[in-house]
Amino acid sequence: MQPLGPAVPSALNGIAIAGLRLGEMRGKFEQQSSSVRIRQTLGGYRIMQAEAPIVEQPLTRKNAANLQEYLLQGSILDSSADVLLNRLRGLCDNSDSPVELFHDIEQVYTIKDQANQATFSLRARNALDNPQLPWQLRYVGQPEVGDKSRFTICRSVIEVGTSSNLVTWLNELGFRLDYEFVAKGHIFQKGRMKILVQKIHRVCQSGNPETLEPVSQSFLIELSVLAPPSQESLGEEMKAFADQLRPLVELEKVDHARLHVS
């Protein structure tokens, strides 16, 4: 399913969380076993018994396709944000329904492997306005920005919906909190594109997401699509949409490494 927002994807994928949504999960299982039942009705019970293999397919998805996130970023001053929101509301899907809001906390955990000195980081995200929603564990790879023929940042992203004990799980595995922030804003959807208009807040007192301080006087705009690798046409689609937001906001591929150096 195409994710809609930072914490919303986990909400949508929440059917997977055992113990949280059992009814829906059983529905999933019934879907999977429906092929067996069809054979049961067509071929008769005895035949199915003789033919049924012990396991139809392995449960571990070893060769699941990794999705790439195609991303453009930009910013707009607080004073002009309303104009942009109105334009997005007109351009995006479901323009007649109220704009979806989100209020999430994201914590970035890192671990340094002593054997090969490599550092890994994982992000834990939870909706503060609806803490019952599943947490989201996210792996974000290194962005590829060097390719001049490509219009967008392209990076490997894995999003996993999880139970609420995610932070304890990360700590027990040896991950340590690096930094955290709170994102508040609006989500829009246009086809398979997701548009976030969000305000990033610094958490002044660690562990207390009520003590917030805005990082800047601007909103961060992100236009992203999660898709399999080598979807070159996506760049054109995103560029066309980004052009419709000019000159209010210039969505570009931002080289994070260069930002860091300066």
Next chain:
Amino acid sequence: MGVVIVHMVPCSGPEALQSTADNLCRMIERIGGQRDGVFCVDCETYFNTSMGRTQHVLHDSEHPASVFSLLESGLCLVADANFDSLMNKLTPQLFTTKMGTKVECKGPRYQVEDFVLKVGTVTIGTSARGLLVECEYQPCPVTASCWELMRELMESLLGVPLNQPGPYLALRMREIYTPVDTIQQYMEHFNVLRKSNPVQAVSAPASGQSGGQTNQNAQTPTSKG
């Protein structure tokens, strides 16, 4: 989802596993069990040697969209299917697996009125190690309320006394049962079977089912079947 108990069936040796499983299946069919497909529970163990952490990643065909990550402390994270992709990404840089350590429990699944019964052969790598029977009573979510009922069914099937559930479940008799409890019970049995010698006879687990059953006792119902 009701309450599930997972019980290890004592066998006289690895070669007797298949015949014991077949006999159990025949007994379940005799009491009115309708075969309703197959099931599988698997467990892959990941090690981070430099940090000294171990993580067991389990899948259960009863919850095909979920992945369970179990740590040494007993903490269980329930995640969606993308968790496998994440582990692929973290392996082998952060975690490694050992060849031939994957545990699988596979077998037929039966529906007997309000019960679901599963007879699974446990293999570690390529060698068969033991036989597990899973019994689920679907209408009830609290173990204490239906334990006697489940015990009666299991005792009549296995022909051995079951005095109390395994150590994990015994501590949670009055709590609402969740799928994580099933995974924890499987892990208890997998740990016992991993430590057991594949050549030796697979006997009653050290992890808990009391009743002092012997191999001879275990064979009693199956030989009748």
